[in-house]
Amino acid sequence: MASVFLLVGILLQLFTNINGIGVNYGMTADNLPSPSVVANFLKTQTIFDSVKLFDANPDVLQAFANTNISVSITIGNGDIPGLTNTVTARRWVEQHISPFHPQTKIKYVFVGTEVLFWKNDEWTNNLVPAMRNLHYALVKAGFPEIKVTTAHAFNIFRRETIPSLMRFMFGYDQSFFAPILQFHQRTKSPFIVNPYPYFSPDLSERLNYALFKPNRGVYDKYNRKTYTNMFDALMDSTYTAMKALGYGNVEIAIGETGWPTQGDATSPFATLENAISYNGHVIKEIVSGKGTPLMPNRTFETYMFALFNENQKPGPLVEKYWGMINPDLSPIYDVGILRNGQSTPTPTTPAPSAKNFCAPKVDVSDAQLQSNLDYACGQGGIDCTPIQPGGACYEPNTLLSHAAFAMNSYYRTKGQSYFSCDFAGTGQITTVEPSYGNCRYI
Secondary structure (H helix, E strand, O other): OHHHHHHHHHHHHHHOOOOOEEEEEOOOOOOOOOHHHHHHHHHHHEOEEEEEEOOOOHHHHHHOOOOOOEEEEEEOHHHOHHHHOHHHHHHHHHHHOOOOOOOOOEEEEEEEEOHHHHOOHHHHHHHHHHHHHHHHHHHHOOOOOOEEEEEEOOOOEOOOOOHHHOOEOOOOHHHHHHHHHHHHHHHOOOEEEOOOHHHOOOHHHOHHHHOOOOOOOEEEOOOOEEEOOHHHHHHHHHHHHHHHOOOOOOOEEEEEEOOOOOOOOOOOOOOHHHHHHHHHHHHHHHHHOOEOOOOEOOOOOEEEOOOEOOOOOOOOHHHHOOOOEOOOOOEOOOOOOEOOOOOOOOOOOOOOOOOOEEEEOOOOOHHHHHHHHHHHHOOOOOOOHHHOOOOOOOOOOOHHHHHHHHHHHHHHHOOOOOHHHOOOOOEEEEOOOOOEOOEOOO
16 A cells, blocks of 8 residues: 555645546436535535536536536437437537536537447437537537537457557448547547546456556557556557547547446455556546657546446446545545545545444345345455354344344444445444344444
């Protein structure tokens, strides 16, 4: 952990004079502060000068008025075909842009998200026409400064290889990517990618490479560059593929990148320490302007993922735990994103209270209880021998009783923060003493 403390110290020095990094603000949760509170928090207490939304929520857009924080909004993939109609595109601008801009400083409109990932021909075939129509609608409405773009996942390449050989997928290079890049070149808007080393298919074999930790590196014999981290390799792969189509001069930006702090048994690398290492190094690299081996001294506009954990997000447990800030606006961990000088790269928690305990909510399913039990006693690293046969808390031998003990033990040993009792929205902090007989809850 010593290297993590050193990293945070460097970050704090960098952020004293340099800003220019944003954050993704998702709201698929039932425990978040109001948009106006969030807007004020970002403006007054963080280094973030821009946010990216996953919709065009009018309450959020209004909350960011007069904050001088740039806001990017997103149009859902399902709305792409309709925007090929000129009237629809103009009406969308009238409804979602005109009432708010320029009081709310809208910077980008994302038309869809990772469209190729979903393999939907209707979305793919209509994406560029929709982007063009929306651009024309914005210009006609008097908003030429608002740029139109879309974000791409890293399934856009032919195969995973060294950066100098990277090319866009066969069948999509000329028909899909060339028109998109031509649009970006003409409108001076960025080509946006979502690099996630966490999702590398061979992460277990290249974890240090993904986390910016010491590793052998990857030598690219064709461009004679050595890559010491996966992030640089992904960015240079993007540049090489763009340059091969003749668009190496188009700006590249990062729509999402981050690392989760928690998951279940299927997500062994989703840990707090890994999130600190990855996010801390990415932020340091971005704000320093160091660039990459093929793009030295270049700063990439970047939106970190994500501001908050989202306890209502569907899918695997790990999908809920990408946030950097708790709902009470304390940091889950700190990699220099706060303006108040906090530098401890561990969860910020209230002072321990002997009267607080963590218990399952009343409507939690057996499947979720089992998942909580497995996580706390496995990856969570707590002592679960009291609920093993012969242990003081083995009886009653029920899933609810055992999960309650494990969840509370995890909560108490991990600092008693809101975060450590969340368990994907299934835990609650209580002052009710759960101990009984010889079974003592810590």
